[in-house]
Amino acid sequence: MPGKTLVEKIWDRHRVADLGDGTDLLYVDRVLLHERTGSVALKSLGEAGRTVRNPAQAFVCMDHIVDTLPGRSDDTLMPGGKAFIQETRAAANAAGIQVFDLGDPRQGIVHVVIPEQGLTLPGLTVVCPDSHTCTQGGLGALAWGIGSTEGEHALATQTLAVRRPKRMRVTLTGALAPGVTAKDLVLTLIGRHTAAGGSGYVIEFAGPVVEAMAVEARMTLCNMAVEFAAWTGLCAPDDKTVAWLAGRPFAPKGADWDRAVVAWADLRSDADAVFDKEIELDCTEVAPVVTWGTSPQHAMAVTGQVPDPAADPDPNNREAQRRALAYMGLNPGDRLADLAIDAAFIGSCTNSRLSDLRTAAAIVKGRHVARGVRAIVVPGSMQVKAAAEAEGLDRVFLDAGFEWREAGCSMCFFAGGEHFGAGQRVITSTNRNFENRQGPGTRSHLASPASVAASAIAGRIADVRDLMD
Amino acid sequence: MEPFVTLTGVAAPLQRQNIDTDAIIPSREMKTVGKTGLSGGLFANWRYADVAARTENPDFILNRAPFRQATILLAGSNFGCGSSREHAVWALKEWGVRCIVAPSFGAIFHGNCVRNGILPVTLPADAVAALATAAGQATSDDPAPARLTVDLRQGLLTGPHLGSDPGTYPFTLSPADRDMLLEGLDAIGLTLKRLPAIQSFEADYRAATPWALPVPTL
Numbered sequence: 009m010p011g012k013t014l015v016e017k018i019w020d021r022h023r024v025a026d027l028g029d030g031t032d033l034l035y036v037d038r039v040l041l042h043e044r045t046g047s048v049a050l051k052s053l054g055e056a057g058r059t060v061r062n063p064a065q066a067f068v069c070m071d072h073i074v075d076t077l078p079g080r081s082d083d084t085l086m087p088g089g090k091a092f093i094q095e096t097r098a099a100a101n102a103a104g105i106q107v108f109d110l111g112d113p114r115q116g117i118v119h120v121v122i123p124e125q126g127l128t129l130p131g132l133t134v135v136c137p138d139s140h141t142c143t144q145g146g147l148g149a150l151a152w153g154i155g156s157t158e159g160e161h162a163l164a165t166q167t168l169a170v171r172r173p174k175r176m177r178v179t180l181t182g183a184l185a186p187g188v189t190a191k192d193l194v195l196t197l198i199g200r201h202t203a204a205g206g207s208g209y210v211i212e213f214a215g216p217v218v219e220a221m222a223v224e225a226r227m228t229l230c231n232m233a234v235e236f237a238a239w240t241g242l243c244a245p246d247d248k249t250v251a252w253l254a255g256r257p258f259a260p261k262g263a264d265w266d267r268a269v270v271a272w273a274d275l276r277s278d279a280d281a282v283f284d285k286e287i288e289l290d291c292t293e294v295a296p297v298v299t300w301g302t303s304p305q306h307a308m309a310v311t312g313q314v315p316d317p318a319a320d321p322d323p324n325n326r327e328a329q330r331r332a333l334a335y336m337g338l339n340p341g342d343r344l345a346d347l348a349i350d351a352a353f354i355g356s357c358t359n360s361r362l363s364d365l366r367t368a369a370a371i372v373k374g375r376h377v378a379r380g381v382r383a384i385v386v387p388g389s390m391q392v393k394a395a396a397e398a399e400g401l402d403r404v405f406l407d408a409g410f411e412w413r414e415a416g417c418s419m420c421f422f423a424g425g426e427h428f429g430a431g432q433r434v435i436t437s438t439n440r441n442f443e444n445r446q447g448p449g450t451r452s453h454l455a456s457p458a459s460v461a462a463s464a465i466a467g468r469i470a471d472v473r474d475l476m477d
Numbered sequence: 478m479e480p481f482v483t484l485t486g487v488a489a490p491l492q493r494q495n496i497d498t499d500a501i502i503p504s505r506e507m508k509t510v511g512k513t514g515l516s517g518g519l520f521a522n523w524r525y526a527d528v529a530a531r532t533e534n535p536d537f538i539l540n541r542a543p544f545r546q547a548t549i550l551l552a553g554s555n556f557g558c559g560s561s562r563e564h565a566v567w568a569l570k571e572w573g574v575r576c577i578v579a580p581s582f583g584a585i586f587h588g589n590c591v592r593n594g595i596l597p598v599t600l601p602a603d604a605v606a607a608l609a610t611a612a613g614q615a616t617s618d619d620p621a622p623a624r625l626t627v628d629l630r631q632g633l634l635t636g637p638h639l640g641s642d643p644g645t646y647p648f649t650l651s652p653a654d655r656d657m658l659l660e661g662l663d664a665i666g667l668t669l670k671r672l673p674a675i676q677s678f679e680a681d682y683r684a685a686t687p688w689a690l691p692v693p694t695l
Contacts, residue, residue: 021686024678025671029652033671035678037689045562047510056664063691075661088508097511106694119647131691139561139585155589157664165668171651203495204555207581239584257695260688268688303495324602328494370585421560424505442497442559444522453671 011278012043013175014244015210018150020273022133024167031171038065039162040107042118043096044072044423049159050099058164063104066163067127068096069118070110076386076413080110085425103163112252116389116415119143119357123227126256126392130245130272139234140357140439145242146227147249148275150210152240171377172295173239173285174210177277180217184293187473189367190225191359191437191456194232195297197289199307206238209285211242212277217291223252224363231358235304235439244276277293296472298344299441299454301332306441308344310459310471316340327342335443336430336451344469349453350432351382352464354463355413355448356420359437359457360388365396368437368461369404371475377409378467382428384411386418410464435463479594480661484575485626486548488636489538490609496552497559498586502568504560511694514565516571539572542617549625552579554602557586566593576627578634580605591654592664596629598648608646611637629659 012020025033027418041049046068053060060066073089074080082093093110100107108114115121119140122128130148135141137159146153154168162168170469180193198205213229221229226243233241250269253259260268295309306329308315317329317340333339338347354360354368366388377383385405387393393415397403402412419426420438425446427432434452437460438445453469462472486619506518517531519539526534533540536540539547550556550636556579557565566589569577575595580602582590590597608625615623626635629650638644650658657664685692 022682025674027653031651031653033668034674035675035682038692048563049511051510052512056665064694086505119532127692129689137561137563139559153561153585155561155565155566155585155592157592160587161665161668164665165667165672165675166679169653169664169668171653178594203558204581207555207584237558237581237583241687258693264688268686271686271688283688305495324492324494324606327492328553331493421499421504423507440497440499441557444498445499448522448528462683 011280013277013281013283014212014275015150015175015243018131018133019172021131027169029354031169033167034133034170036135036162036166036168037132038067038134039159040134041066041068042071042138043092045156046138046159047092047096047099049156049163050103051095053160053163054460057132060103060105060163061166065166066105067122068100068105068107069121070108070115071117071154072308072417074110074416076416076418078413078414080199082110084325085388086423089425091344095286104317113394116392117360117417118358119231120361120388120392123147124256124389126259127251129259129268130249131275131421135168140231140241142233143227143231143357145230145233145240147413148242148245148272150240150242172209176206176207176211176285176287177213177283178211179286179288180211180213180291181215182217182290183359184217184291185294187296187458188477189296189456189458190221190228191298193278193291194229195293195299195304195307195454196294198232198236198304199297201287203235203303203305204237206233206236209238211238211241213241217308218243219246222363223248224361227361229356232304232439237298237355245272280313296456298338298459298469299436300338300344302335302441302443303332304441306332306453310345310469314338314340314344347433347469348469349381349408349435349463351428351434352459352460353384353419353434353436353438354457355384355386355388355418356438357388358439360386360392362392364437364457365392365401368457369401371458371461372408372465373404375408375443375465377464381464381467383409383464384413384419386413387415387426390415419446421445435469478661478663481575481594481596481629481658483505483626483628487543487546487620487623488551488578488608488612488625489547490612492552492553492609493536493552494604495555495558498557498562500560501557501565502562507562507564512567515568515572519564519572534554540692541614543690545619548573549576549578549627549629550574551599551605551612552620554580554589556582558583561684563589566590566595570595578605578608582647591657594658594661596627596658598627598634600646600648605644608636650673
């Protein structure tokens, strides 16, 4: 009998019942909510006359709708936004669920705050009505996005009925060239295998590049698993994971910690474990990547030229590419690195952790944002913000002409408040370049924080390697 | 939940790949905490020439006869990718959609459909494309090319005859999803029947992994 994959080990440990036909009832260790989708789950649960089974295992983050402007309050630029904030808070308080609220020094984006607090641990199951819950797989947890109705189910029962996914291993070999980050790798992967390439799979990211990667970079890698249509992604925990978690507020202490570390050592796929699909990516050849279109699969090296739809043999691809070019205001053959930008955004659950801000600040330091470019940094959490300020990163950004914001999801998406404007070309460290994602008509180019920083300085999409020492 | 057994209706061709939930309902259209009042925001950026004034875009398929009455969508691959927002499904349902046929779906969206009585049918890309091409020929005088029948009990979709094609397409759904749709089951109620098993599991789990539970209060 073959060995087990990492996912099977976590899965088997959480199986409450086999529901037959490939579906299991899984125990859920942590239920996370935010004011955008969690509000509906809590409200609907109450309307059905049901209660939260284990309030201590649920947490609410205020991140999606709250303003990130200095001096913020429950009032927000998004029409109707205040009701989401206040109804979520009231429902959470009534249910006895802890809220990382506005004014709390721990507030921020759920996928940044929860790991940072030591609430997500290797081998745990974590769910949230938010598609980027996969981010937390970077710590070796099985963490996946659900809908609001499933959120109600998890709150009421501490379980979810889940169909066993197919297993894929993505092995990252070789080594990263200077200027190339986890974001560039995962965009390359999606570009090669399409935005539907991971459909039906849970993906284990493995190989020497993942082992060499910092924990926060692994979270970036896993964050984009949903953009690959995967059910979720994760990385096996290792000594770096243990070191990253040690001493965090909610992390186990004393003898519990010692027992946990011993148990986590087994959280890896056995050598003879079998995957349904294997993909390998030689990272040595990967360059800094920027998207040109309106799907994360429209990704290419920053040195590349926008494709000609006519050259694609698939009529569906041709049509999708034509639409994307029209929306993005581009022509076949345009050089990505020649495109002038209007704005640059560093933030989101993909790339707003301290390491991201350090990387961007290293590029920005001693330079200035190009004339006419609006540049914004939004730390992922108030703790990231405080840590960045303690080492002077805020001054680096402010001196260069960036805005320095309070923590939150901010302009990763447009909810009716702030946006970049129609026709504006934005380079952004976020995860989605969908039509209208950052505002009606806004043209979003996804890239790493380093590439965003370099482009803000250059005033056009830039190859970060040109600005590195 | 309203059961889904069979459906006969007009299918609207929406042959774009990777139609994301932001496109199905933009974030700014989710104006109140709740599951209703969302259909006006359905496909808002495509459906309206002027979103604020709600001026219709006559070129958008759902604004044209006979597709205004569509209860089925014929979509491209990876339909419903992106954000987990269940509002996308609530908006579709409120507008009148009961079934979506596509080569593949976003995973969270697929689950959200089943939990709200919308049937997601996965068919090969060439089959969906053929049905969409046929549906595109439909007019208000002759909606027949767009008329489909979906029978969940038999797992069979029946469309117009396409050349030598018999016009029937078998499909499968996981038995759990199928039962939930056919019987309009309340998933939480079903699981709560297993509460003793959950409690028993939890007691063992807490004993074996004391670092995971209970969560400290801070």
